Amino acid sequence: MNRLFPFAFSLLLLLTSAGCVSRAAAPEDTSQPAPQDMSDLLTLDAEAEAFTVEEVPEPPEEPEEPYVRIIDPAKPMVALTFDDGPDGTHSDEILDTLEKNHALATFFEVGTNVLAYPEPVKRMADMGCEVASHSNAHKDLSKMKKKALLRDLDTADTAFLAAGVEAPTLVRPPYGAVNKTVKSATGRAMITWTVDTEDWRSRDAQTVVDYVKSLDDLDGEIILMHSIYGSTAQAVEILVPWLQEQGYQLVTVTELMAYYYGELPQPDHFYGYTYFSTHGRTDSPVPLPGEEIPGMGQPAGEAPVEPAEQSPETPDPALDQLPEPENEETTGWEPVRTAGTANLSPAKSVPNPALFYP
Numbered sequence: 001m002n003r004l005f006p007f008a009f010s011l012l013l014l015l016t017s018a019g020c021v022s023r024a025a026a027p028e029d030t031s032q033p034a035p036q037d038m039s040d041l042l043t044l045d046a047e048a049e050a051f052t053v054e055e056v057p058e059p060p061e062e063p064e065e066p067y068v069r070i071i072d073p074a075k076p077m078v079a080l081t082f083d084d085g086p087d088g089t090h091s092d093e094i095l096d097t098l099e100k101n102h103a104l105a106t107f108f109e110v111g112t113n114v115l116a117y118p119e120p121v122k123r124m125a126d127m128g129c130e131v132a133s134h135s136n137a138h139k140d141l142s143k144m145k146k147k148a149l150l151r152d153l154d155t156a157d158t159a160f161l162a163a164g165v166e167a168p169t170l171v172r173p174p175y176g177a178v179n180k181t182v183k184s185a186t187g188r189a190m191i192t193w194t195v196d197t198e199d200w201r202s203r204d205a206q207t208v209v210d211y212v213k214s215l216d217d218l219d220g221e222i223i224l225m226h227s228i229y230g231s232t233a234q235a236v237e238i239l240v241p242w243l244q245e246q247g248y249q250l251v252t253v254t255e256l257m258a259y260y261y262g263e264l265p266q267p268d269h270f271y272g273y274t275y276f277s278t279h280g281r282t283d284s285p286v287p288l289p290g291e292e293i294p295g296m297g298q299p300a301g302e303a304p305v306e307p308a309e310q311s312p313e314t315p316d317p318a319l320d321q322l323p324e325p326e327n328e329e330t331t332g333w334e335p336v337r338t339a340g341t342a343n344l345s346p347a348k349s350v351p352n353p354a355l356f357y358p
């Protein structure tokens, strides 16, 4: 017994240490519970398989080329403009078309509508479209006293700010109606249009499309439409790609002024019939604030490079001396291109806003 005890003790020690080694060699995995039965094992196998499939690297997708918008001042350009919005439905339809075609436009929005539908206004600004003012309540500004007129424009500005966009410096007076105060004493740039589609009159997409397509040369034109009609949104869906196919760049009003007419819209200046009828394409495009003229490379402020391969129209100096048409004091009727058959020579009477919608 005395000889057996040390042997038994040694055997016990050996077995105990072997157990320790065994535990040390296989540390417990605390992240996964040990499988309890065959169904657990099958589950783990399935997971392992799935994991293996995910591990197979997929071929890298071709990165989509980001669209870079470049305006060439030497090439034809048109400014599409939309008044009287925003509209709860049709503004977004027009924006969808513009976005799809990488085109921009200018929206002359009414302050009360901006309050009602701020989202499309923010969207157009985010897209790079020009957000401009069409007054707060679409009243004839030429019939307001100066104080009321300024209050109206300021009220509209608060609506734009509430929508998350800047207060516009560009204004299109409702009905195109201006007087001396509207033209030169609001601290804003006033601008009208050169082509009137009269979409408000026909409310028919095909009529609007046919009219625009019938015009010979749209280079430098400002086309008037309204973003509150489904028919106009339908017309835009056809016209935007068609204009681009004809080689026109679709630009904002300020881009058109800078690149085609060679100046930025100035506060207390009016850009109406006299301006557009006496200015052709400039040979000195100016850059937008803080930008270079795309593709031309010169920094803002330096003399722009003369666009190649074009023969700029030389305005007749005598035309620059022409006095403003008398009717511009009180009326928005301007002899612009129009889809209608009405006599558009400068009218002597004030138009009836109920009849003349812009």
Ligand code: NI
Pocket (backbone or CB within 6 Å): 083, 084, 134, 138, 174, 175, 357, 358
């Ligand atoms: Ni209007």
